[in-house]
Amino acid sequence: MAKPYLINCMKIVVTGGAGFIGSNTCEAFVNEGLEVVCLDNFLTGKRENIAHLMDSPLFSLYEGDIRNLEDCKNAVKGADLVLHLAALGSVPRSIADPITTNEINIGGTLNMLVSSRDEGIKRFVYAASSSTYGDSEILPKVENVIGRPLSPYAITKYVSELYADVFAKTYGIDCIGLRYFNVFGRRQDPNGAYAAVIPKFSANLLQKESPVINGDGSFSRDFTYIDNVIQINRLALFTENKEALNEVYNVAFGDSSTLNELYYELRTNLAEFDSTISKLEPIYGPNRKGDIPHSLASIDKAKNLLGYDPKFSLKTGLKETVKWYWENVVLLDSK
Numbered sequence: 584m585a586k587p588y589l590i591n592c593m594k595i596v597v598t599g600g601a602g603f604i605g606s607n608t609c610e611a612f613v614n615e616g617l618e619v620v621c622l623d624n625f626l627t628g629k630r631e632n633i634a635h636l637m638d639s640p641l642f643s644l645y646e647g648d649i650r651n652l653e654d655c656k657n658a659v660k661g662a663d664l665v666l667h668l669a670a671l672g673s674v675p676r677s678i679a680d681p682i683t684t685n686e687i688n689i690g691g692t693l694n695m696l697v698s699s700r701d702e703g704i705k706r707f708v709y710a711a712s713s714s715t716y717g718d719s720e721i722l723p724k725v726e727n728v729i730g731r732p733l734s735p736y737a738i739t740k741y742v743s744e745l746y747a748d749v750f751a752k753t754y755g756i757d758c759i760g761l762r763y764f765n766v767f768g769r770r771q772d773p774n775g776a777y778a779a780v781i782p783k784f785s786a787n788l789l790q791k792e793s794p795v796i797n798g799d800g801s802f803s804r805d806f807t808y809i810d811n812v813i814q815i816n817r818l819a820l821f822t823e824n825k826e827a828l829n830e831v832y833n834v835a836f837g838d839s840s841t842l843n844e845l846y847y848e849l850r851t852n853l854a855e856f857d858s859t860i861s862k863l864e865p866i867y868g869p870n871r872k873g874d875i876p877h878s879l880a881s882i883d884k885a886k887n888l889l890g891y892d893p894k895f896s897l898k899t900g901l902k903e904t905v906k907w908y909w910e911n912v913v914l915l916d917s918k
Contacts (some may be wrong), residue, residue, distance in 0.1 A: 593655030594618045594662045595820065598649055598695060601628030603771045604710070604763075604812055608666065609633060611813045613641045622658040622669065625649040626687075630772050649691030655698035662819050665699050667692065667709040670740075674714060674873040677736035688739035693746055700754045708819040709747060711760040711831055712740035712804070713878055723881040724760070726831050734873035744831055751829040759819040759828065763813075764835035764880050768809030768900060769907040781806070781901075784846060785908045788853050788860050798870040800843035803877045805835040808900030811893035818889040829890040835880035836893050848898060852905040 595612060599605040600621030605628065612619050613636055621633060621905050622645045636642040647654030647671050659665060671677070677684040692709065699707050699742050715739035719730030732738045747758040765779070773782035787794040815834050822828075840848070854861035885891035895903070 590616075594620065594668060595664045596620045596659050596662045596816040597666045598622045598658075598666060598691075599628060599667075599710075601625060601630065601633045601644075602668065603768075603870065604766060604809065605668045606632035607768070608668070608813050608816050609636060609642065609811050610629070613639050613819070617641065619643070620645055620658060622647055622654070626774075627671070629772070632715060632821050643840040649694055649846075650686055652694045654858060655691075655694045656701065659695075659698045659702045659704060661704065663705050665695065665707045666816060667695050667707065669695075671708060672736070673782060674734040674736050675871060677739070678736050678873055681735035684735050684739055687735070689746075690743050692743045696746060696750045696756070700750060700756055704756060704758045705749075706759070706820060706823075706828075707747065708759045708761065708816065709743060709889060711744055712737065713762050713764040713833070713835070713880065714875065715741045715744065715762060716824065716875065718917060719876075720852055720877075720878060722751050723837070723879040724833060725881045726884055733875065737873075744833070757828045760831035761819060762836045762880075763812060763891045764805040764807050764833065764878060766809060766812050766834075768904050769911075771809075771904075773912065775906070780804075780845070780905065781849065782908070783847055784811050785853065785905065786912070788850060789857075789908065789912060790865060791859065791863065793863050794846065795866045795868045796842050796846065797868055798842070799867060800846070801841055802870075802874065803839040803841045803879065804845075805837065805839050805843065805878050805880045805892070806897045806900070807835045808895035808903070810900075811836060813843070814893065815885060815889065815891050816889060822889055824888055830884070830888065832885040832889065832891070833880040833882050834885065834891075835882055836896055837880060837882045838896065839877065840897050845897070848901055849905070852901050853909075856905070856909045857882075857896065891918060893901070
């Protein structure tokens, strides 16, 4: 099978490359023989996520901040493609600190777009978010129907889509937005006040603590394993389909699970390593501000235009994830 023509553009800048999604993507690209530049300021990214890549001649780290235009310009010098993943995530964090969220997610994205335009970058693929659907109650979520944002974070991610659209029309840079739905998997940080639900629940259970579920557990999400995300990151960067350009896509598995279902599936998997975990029951707390009640994605557009074919369901992804947490969190802590 012939490689897509853009595979010859060997140098890719990955912003937020030391983060959860970024480090996994950097690793995959380096393993494929692509040259990767990681731009990260380590505000949320971790050096240990990319430590194993530092000796590779195909990988380089540019330590900088996307809020600094000069850092962005320096990072993209000589590059061909940009995968812009850097952002300050978390709906609750954006509610607590909307100014920093705005500076990073909107100002930083604009800096990267300007730098990419000036450097003549061939394609700009960026992380959008399922939070953009806001208060829309339509299920499954389709890309051309959104609601009103429910958090500062959601606003910033939607503004990024608007900026990318304007840059595509005004400056001719090919842009693709990827609306990630609740990504999970290896290297996702289980610590901190703003940890995502799967690593947070995993950490609680491994410590023999009962997790707190916000609400009654009936809220549902389209949980998306990291390898599905790596697949579409690659497809978006290298697609030859011109109809696929300057579009926004849902990145999900196309199935939803409630938080209660997630909890018991996660508990069952972890109990294979420690049977005492099977006795832990969740604690229920109040709903979180800004949370969307239900999230289920249509992935037809990504399938049809990008050839997206996710292989990992929640169940298969959780098996891989739980194994990673056991080997890298529990076993390492015990040494």
